[in-house]
Every structure is written in C-alpha cells, then in structure tokens.
Amino acid sequence: MNIRLDNAPLTDDQIEQLNLLLQGMEGWQVEWLSGYLSGYRAAQQAINEPAVTMESVSAEQPVLTILYGSQTGNAEDLAELLAENAKTHGIKASVVDMAAYKPKQLKKEQYLAVLSSTHGEGDPPDNALDFYEFLQGRKAPKLAGLQYSVLSLGDSSYEFFCQTGKDFDSRLTELGAAAIVPRVDCDVDYDDAAEAWINDLVNALAESAQPQQASTAVAAKAATKQSQYDRKHPFPATVMTRQKLNGRGSQKEVLHIELSLEESNLQYQPGDAVGVYPQNDPYLVAELIDLMGFDHDEKVELDDDTYKLSEVLLHYREITVLTKPLLEKWATLSQSESLQQLLEDKSAVNDWLQGRDLIDLQQQYPLGDVTASEFVDLLRKLPPRLYSIASSQAAVEDEVHLTVATVRYTAHDRARSGVASTWLADRLNEEETVPVYIDGNKNFKLPQDDNAPIIMVGPGTGVAPFRSFMQEREEREASGANWLFFGDQHFLTDFLYQVEWLGWRDSGLLTRLDVAFSRDQEDKIYVQHRLRERAADIWQWLQDGAYLYVCGDAVSMAPDVNEALLDIISEQGKMSRDEANDYLRNLSKDKRYQRDVY
Ligand SMILES: Cc1cc2nc3c(=O)[nH]c(=O)nc-3n(C[C@H](O)[C@H](O)[C@H](O)COP(=O)(O)OP(=O)(O)OC[C@H]3O[C@@H](n4cnc5c(N)ncnc54)[C@H](O)[C@@H]3O)c2cc1C
Ligand SMILES: Cc1cc2nc3c(=O)[nH]c(=O)nc-3n(C[C@H](O)[C@H](O)[C@H](O)COP(=O)(O)O)c2cc1C
Numbered sequence: 265m266n267i268r269l270d271n272a273p274l275t276d277d278q279i280e281q282l283n284l285l286l287q288g289m290e291g292w293q294v295e296w297l298s299g300y301l302s303g304y305r306a307a308q309q310a311i312n313e314p315a316v317t318m319e320s321v322s323a324e325q326p327v328l329t330i331l332y333g334s335q336t337g338n339a340e341d342l343a344e345l346l347a348e349n350a351k352t353h354g355i356k357a358s359v360v361d362m363a364a365y366k367p368k369q370l371k372k373e374q375y376l377a378v379l380s381s382t383h384g385e386g387d388p389p390d391n392a393l394d395f396y397e398f399l400q401g402r403k404a405p406k407l408a409g410l411q412y413s414v415l416s417l418g419d420s421s422y423e424f425f426c427q428t429g430k431d432f433d434s435r436l437t438e439l440g441a442a443a444i445v446p447r448v449d450c451d452v453d454y455d456d457a458a459e460a461w462i463n464d465l466v467n468a469l470a471e472s473a474q475p476q477q478a479s480t481a482v483a484a485k486a487a488t489k490q491s492q493y494d495r496k497h498p499f500p501a502t503v504m505t506r507q508k509l510n511g512r513g514s515q516k517e518v519l520h521i522e523l524s525l526e527e528s529n530l531q532y533q534p535g536d537a538v539g540v541y542p543q544n545d546p547y548l549v550a551e552l553i554d555l556m557g558f559d560h561d562e563k564v565e566l567d568d569d570t571y572k573l574s575e576v577l578l579h580y581r582e583i584t585v586l587t588k589p590l591l592e593k594w595a596t597l598s599q600s601e602s603l604q605q606l607l608e609d610k611s612a613v614n615d616w617l618q619g620r621d622l623i624d625l626q627q628q629y630p631l632g633d634v635t636a637s638e639f640v641d642l643l644r645k646l647p648p649r650l651y652s653i654a655s656s657q658a659a660v661e662d663e664v665h666l667t668v669a670t671v672r673y674t675a676h677d678r679a680r681s682g683v684a685s686t687w688l689a690d691r692l693n694e695e696e697t698v699p700v701y702i703d704g705n706k707n708f709k710l711p712q713d714d715n716a717p718i719i720m721v722g723p724g725t726g727v728a729p730f731r732s733f734m735q736e737r738e739e740r741e742a743s744g745a746n747w748l749f750f751g752d753q754h755f756l757t758d759f760l761y762q763v764e765w766l767g768w769r770d771s772g773l774l775t776r777l778d779v780a781f782s783r784d785q786e787d788k789i790y791v792q793h794r795l796r797e798r799a800a801d802i803w804q805w806l807q808d809g810a811y812l813y814v815c816g817d818a819v820s821m822a823p824d825v826n827e828a829l830l831d832i833i834s835e836q837g838k839m840s841r842d843e844a845n846d847y848l849r850n851l852s853k854d855k856r857y858q859r860d861v862y
Pocket of ligand 2: 339381382384385386389417418419422423425452862
C-alpha cells in the first residue's frame, strides 16, 4: 500500500523512501516504529528545550525582588527579614542593594518590594540616589505589569517624613505599577509596623500563588537574627570608664566612654555603631507630671504590663521632641482652635516645633481633661540613640568605646539638654548599666585590601570610627597608608584623642595628619579648607586607589566636604562639574566614598 502524503513537509525522495520502508513491514513493526518515533521526538525536545526541573514545575511561584535604600542599615536588615519570610513561604526572593541594581531589569520584574529610609532633609540615602534619579527621570520605563509595595523608614520629627519612600511609591504608581499592599511609613519605632507590612506582603504574594497557605500568619519575629542581644533585647553594659576629652576652658564637652560587653557575645566591626536606650531627665518627668496634674505613681498599662506613670515617662516615652502627628492628635484632644490654626500653616508649625517640648506644648495649648493612659498613648516610644564605635574588638576584646558630645542649649528661655548624651554624662551612676545593641553598618567599612590607602575626614565626634579603623589596622598590621583630617574649635582644648593620633603618626601607622582648628585664628578654618589645600595629593591618593571616608555633622560639614571634593576632582582631574559628579558617584558605588553622617 502506497501512502498519499500530499501535504507532508517532505521531499519526493523522502516520501519514496518512506513508502519503500513501510511496504516491507509487518503490523507489529509499524507499531514499534510509531513508538520509536514518538520517543525520538521527546529526546529531540529535551535537547532543544530546557530540562523539566523542580524550578519549572513550580513556575507559578512569585519571584520577588527586594530593593533596599539604606544609610545606617535599618532598611537593609528589614529587606533581609522580608526575604527570609518570603522564602519560608516558598516565594523566591532576592535582596538587592539599590546601588547595584541595573535599572534595565525593572521592566522584567514581576513583584518588587522597595524598602527605603530618608536622610538629609528629605533626601534618599546615598546608595539609593542613582536608582531614585533614574526612576524620577524621563528614561524610566512604563511598568504596567509590575506589582510592588513600599516600606519607608523615617522619623516624624523631620519636616519631610519618609519622603523618599513616598516618592518611590507615587512614581511607581505613575509608571503604571500596581500596589500589592499599601505603602507603610514607619517612624523611629519601626519594628511592629515593619513586621506587619512584611506579613501583609508575604501573605498577599503567597495567596497569589498558593491559596492553601494564604491564611498562614507569618511570624516575622521568628526569622529575626539569632543573636541573644539585639535592638529588641539590649545588653546591659557596665560603664568602665567615663572621661572628658576636652581641656579646661573648652566650649565643648565630649566624653570618652568605655562599656563592658563581657559575657554578651556581642561582636562588632569598625564602622558599626552602638545603639543606646537612654533615660529621660527625672526632673523634667516630674515637672511634666505636675503640669499635667497627674499622680506620679498612677498605674499605666503598657505592652501588657503595668507601670507607674513616672517610670513610663522616664524609660519608655519621648517627652522632649514634638512631631507634627503628635500636634495633630493634641489638637483633636484639646479642641484648641489656635493649635488647629497653627497646624494649617506648614512653615509656622515647623518653626514652632523647633526647641520646644511637651512642657511648652501643655503650657501653650493645655489638654484639659485626659487620663494618664490617654496622655501616654499620644507619645512616641523613646528611641535609642546611635553612637559610632570608637574601638576595634581586635584591640579591646570585650569592650566597646564611644565618643559622646553632650547636647545642651537654651531655647525659648529655658535650658534644655539632650536626653541620651546628658544621661550618659551626668545622670548615669557608676553601678548602673547602659542597655545597648550593635547597629551594624555595611556601608562604612574598611577596605578588604589591607594595602589600600584610606583618607579619613572626621571633625569633632566624627573622629570616633577612625580611632576604631586605626586600632584595627594596627592589629592587622595592615600596610595601607592612612590619612586623617581632623577639625574642632581649639587645638589646646579640643584635639580629641590627640596623644593617640600623634603616637600613631610617630609609629608610622598614620601616614598623614591634617588638622583644622576653626577658632584659633581670625578666619574660620575647617576640614574642607584643608582638603582644598591638599588637592593635588588627594587626587594622587585617589589615583592610587584610596578609599574616602567622611563622618560627623550632616548639616554643614558633610555637604561642604562633598563640595570641596567635587572641586578637587574637577580641578585636578580636568573634568567638568558633571564629570566630577559622576566620578564621585562611581567612587561611592565602588564603596570608595563612604559617609556616616548625622
Ligand atoms: C549613625 C549615627 C552615629 C552617631 N555617632 C555619634 C557619635 O559618635 N557621637 C555623638 O556624640 N553623637 C553621635 N550621633 C548622634 C547621637 O545619636 C545623638 O543624636 C546625639 O547624642 C544627641 O542625642 P541626645 O539624646 O543627647 O539629644 P536629643 O535629646 O536627641 O536632642 C537633640 C536634638 O535637640 C535639638 N537641638 C539641639 N541643639 C539645639 C539648639 N541649639 N536649638 C534648638 N534645638 C536644638 C535638635 O532637634 C536635636 O536633634 C550619631 C548619630 C547617628 C545617626
Ligand atoms: C542625618 C539624618 C537625617 C535624616 N533625615 C530624615 C528626613 O529628612 N526624613 C525622615 O523621615 N527621616 C529622616 N531620618 C531618619 C532615618 O530615615 C531613620 O533613622 C531610618 O530608620 C534610617 O534607616 P536606614 O538605617 O536604613 O538608613 C534621618 C536620619 C539621620 C541620621
């Protein structure tokens, strides 16, 4: 029997050969051939198409990219926490530093989580700058297929609260992306709000792929880091040394504090900070309670425990900083029309908030009839304060050293004092302990290469981490050159750790030292002036692969130093302003320009 194969995609020759083959065959042979052909086909497909793996079987799993913008590590830690929780729900998740993210990838994303803090005055953190600008710019792609959510970290005492997170959120919506769960803006006490957002996001993602798991509550806490002591469980560190660093007659008051970490197993690296849970001033607490007309010993419920009101205000609630959200709640409770009016004028309210506390608020806009519990409910948790670590564990083992400047000023005819710095300086008794945790900072680290030169710019307490860097490099016998720019008011009284710096210079560990004492001559001289004077050498060090570090004041010093660096780069490198900017940005991306400013 000859087969007619009119529409077959075969040549005449091939049809003839096929007919010849089939004509001589028994039925069982035809059957065998048909099986052989289908096996042959499957084998061919296996070669041409990707193997069927466990991954492709679970192709319905959502793939989540988690981008973080973080200066001091909070958003980064939460990004890791989200990834851990997502993975326990079978969601593929990868955590990416915004600085390392390729914007072209954006169009390919299925699910995106953006976690970002806000720094400066409503600015993105350094590692988020490029991505932020790309997204705001005209080159940003349409993102109609993308589902996303934003977690923003901030501090409501700043005028531009959580601005960067808000900007990311509105821009992603503008580009057509859809929110999986709404953005959450977190204040200084961010743990609970952040964990709730993580739960909601992971559940929403799990629901989209695996309905059977949708109702599982994610225990975000279960995935937190394993160490015994952390931000939520601080270690009571004993004060071993507390010593004033300034000489007599100084207008500054900076303390060197040594704490014992013995038996805590806490580990830190140079560049990390210590978080300190402080206590409010008991006199201020007493004055406030009296002004409010409460009983000091009145019992108040807090986090399922009962405390005396004075205890709550001493340890757990913020009484010295006013925020706009607090004012709004206060206006509602007090029914004060004048406070309501003030709130309607944005710049007037920002001005009014400066240098005022709860006592001022109650004096000017009295609350009237509220209970102690209602009053406590209005207040934010007393947030921990961060201090750059001034020691290396390689040198001091179970100790951690801090360099703390006390904050004291007069505002609105009343002397005021910083909560944590004056607690550490004045009120902490010898036998008391300081509740601390380590706040790691991956964005402020010595180069891995011990031979790499480093330039450190650290005026005032900004010098703290550089003491840690020097101790570490000394212990490691690192051969890289080290150059410090230090500045303060007066050489005689304010050269912090002078003996150590001069000792390191004599031993050769400190290759160069430049100092700027602003008030020792008529014209103010700051570190940025010294940088400009040394422009050619700085440029040479950069050509030799130097890493640049800046620590200290965020308001004036860091922008002025940045400006000086841009001038040096454009002048010495013969670059335009834009090119110099790109050069500095690239240094930052390569982790060769790192800043820890506050
Ligand atoms: C990553 C990081 C590292 C840090 N490292 C160090 C360090 O090494 N050493 C160090 O000393 N600090 C460091 N700080 C700052 C430190 O965390 C505290 O902010 C600082 O000690 C003040 O805290 P406080 O509780 O004493 O003052 P607060 O009670 O917080 O009061 C400070 C606030 O008072 C207000 N204020 C201050 N002066 C005036 C004025 N003249 N008029 C009106 N209002 C005013 C401002 O609002 C200011 O924010 C660091 C901060 C960060 C984020
Ligand atoms: C120098 C400095 C400036 C800040 N500026 C703002 C701000 O403008 N708006 C805001 O909401 N939060 C601001 N914050 C608060 C941070 O966003 C907040 O501490 C956040 O938890 C930091 O997260 P990160 O460690 O991931 O950077 C600022 C903090 C610092 C130290």
